Structure formats: C-alpha cells, structure tokens
Amino acid sequence: MKSKNHNVLRVYRTKAQAKESYDKISRFYDYFAGAFEKKYRNMALERCNIKRGEIVLEIGFGTGHCLKQMAQSVGENGKAYGIDISSGMLEVSKQRLEEAGLLDRVELQCEDALKMPYKDNKFDAVFMSFALELFDTPEIPKVLAEIKRVLKPNGRLAVVSMSKEDEDSILLRLYEWTHKRFPQYVDCRPIYVKQSMKDAGFGIAHREKVKLFGLPGEIVICVKSS
Numbered sequence: 550m551k552s553k554n555h556n557v558l559r560v561y562r563t564k565a566q567a568k569e570s571y572d573k574i575s576r577f578y579d580y581f582a583g584a585f586e587k588k589y590r591n592m593a594l595e596r597c598n599i600k601r602g603e604i605v606l607e608i609g610f611g612t613g614h615c616l617k618q619m620a621q622s623v624g625e626n627g628k629a630y631g632i633d634i635s636s637g638m639l640e641v642s643k644q645r646l647e648e649a650g651l652l653d654r655v656e657l658q659c660e661d662a663l664k665m666p667y668k669d670n671k672f673d674a675v676f677m678s679f680a681l682e683l684f685d686t687p688e689i690p691k692v693l694a695e696i697k698r699v700l701k702p703n704g705r706l707a708v709v710s711m712s713k714e715d716e717d718s719i720l721l722r723l724y725e726w727t728h729k730r731f732p733q734y735v736d737c738r739p740i741y742v743k744q745s746m747k748d749a750g751f752g753i754a755h756r757e758k759v760k761l762f763g764l765p766g767e768i769v770i771c772v773k774s775s
C-alpha cells in the first residue's frame with residue numbers, strides 16, 4: 550500500500566535555525582506553549598505508565614516538566630535521560646530538576662536525536678511530546694529506527710503529536726497554511742502518527758485521537774516486539 554506520507558508537509562527550516570529559535574524562547578516557552586500542551590503531554594505520560602526502577606528517555610524535553618515527572622516515577626533506583634537540540638532548553642530543565650532535588654537521577658544531552666549517543670537496548674520506555682512532528686518527513690522513519698535501536702525488547706514508545714488523520718478539518722488546513730507561510734514561527738506540522746509507528750515496525754498498544762484546541766492530535770503507545 551502506498552504510504553500516506555507524501556501528503557505530509559516538509560520542515561522548511563534548518564536544524565541550526567530550530568536550535569537558535571528554541572534557545573531564544575526557552576525562558577518564555579512555558580508562558581505561551583505550556584498551557585496549550587500540558588493537558589496532552591500529561592495524558593500521554595499517564596498512558597506510558599513509567600514504573601519504579603525503569604530506565605527511560607525523553608526526546609525533545611523542552612523546559613523539563615515531563616522529565617521531572619519521569620524522574621519521580623522511576624524513583625531512586627531508576628534513571629531518566631533527556632536529549633534536546635537546544636542548550637537553552639537544557640539549562641531551563643536542569644534548573645527545574647535541581648530545584649526538585651532530582652538532578653542526580655537524570656542525565657541530559659544537547660544533541661540532535663537523529664543520532665543518539667546511547668547503546669542498543671538501553672531503555673524501558675521512550676517519551677516524545679510535541680517533538681516527533683518537528684522532524685522532517687524523510688527523518689521520521691530514521692528517528693523511529695533510532696528509537697527502536699535504543700529500546701529494550703518489549704520497550705514502549707509513547708508519542709503525543711499533531712495528527713494529519715483528520716484530513717477534512719478546516720482548522721488543520723489553515724494551520725498547515727501558516728506552517729508553509731511562517732516556517733520560522735510555526736514549526737510543528739501534522740503527521741500520521743500511528744501509521745509512522747506501524748511502518749517503523751512497532752506494535753500498536755494504544756491509540757487515541759484528541760483535539761488540541763480544535764486541531765487533531767494523536768496519543769499513541771507502541772511496543773518494540775521482542
């Protein structure tokens with residue numbers, strides 16, 4: 550069957566531009582995006598069901614709200630890792646984790662998640678909140694393959710993302726227009742979340758459609774088969 554991905558818009562800014570822009574907004578990010586994303590990232594985190602003693606990773610951790618919860622969930626005997634392309638975001642998260650007394654069970658990396666510095670089969674769970682849809686269309690299978698590499702057999706991947714499944718949404722088409730017109734500011738764009746994970750060879754454990762202030766979204770939990 551022909552992949553639907555040819556419909557997905559491309560990412561029109563470079564990694565250097567993305568990094569620069571997230572560095573610039575890191576101190577203010579929570580004021581404008583925090584409220585919009587909080588409910589959905591918490592829903593996805595709940596579905597991910599992180600347990601004590603687990604080794605977990607967040608990709609694109611932003612200002613570190615989920616990473617903090619992940620570090621609390623794994624407890625003293627577990628470990629949470631985070632990778633983000635923006636050093637500004639890393640500094641904001643580090644401060645949050647330090648204030649919460651959790652820095653000793655967290656390891657942060659400032660890098661592009663397309664090339665992850667982790668060994669194979671390391672993580673029990675990988676979490677991504679509004680981050681998968683920032684990778685360019687040809688990069689999505691690559692980053693999912695990289696996640697598969699670092700996940701343990703039966704390890705799970707939890708993603709919350711804007712979704713392109715609801716093609717008929719007028720709001721979605723308007724949003725896509727703004728992404729094309731103002732790529733510097735509107736960097737996320739809707740993707741086929743569940744389908745991308747299936748194409749990457751993951752088993753789908755849970756999928757739900759959500760509305761992100763009227764825009765279609767998906768929460769998907771998938772599993773790396775052993």
Ligand SMILES: C[S@@+](CC[C@H](N)C(=O)[O-])C[C@H]1O[C@@H](n2cnc3c(N)ncnc32)[C@H](O)[C@@H]1O
Nearest residue numbers: 571609610611633634635638661662678679680
């Ligand atoms: C839209 S924000 C979401 C932040 C956080 N996950 C949340 O839900 O609040 C996307 C984050 O992904 C990071 N990011 C973008 N491209 C990345 C890449 N190629 N590798 C790692 N992180 C990336 C950005 O720096 C930013 O912190």
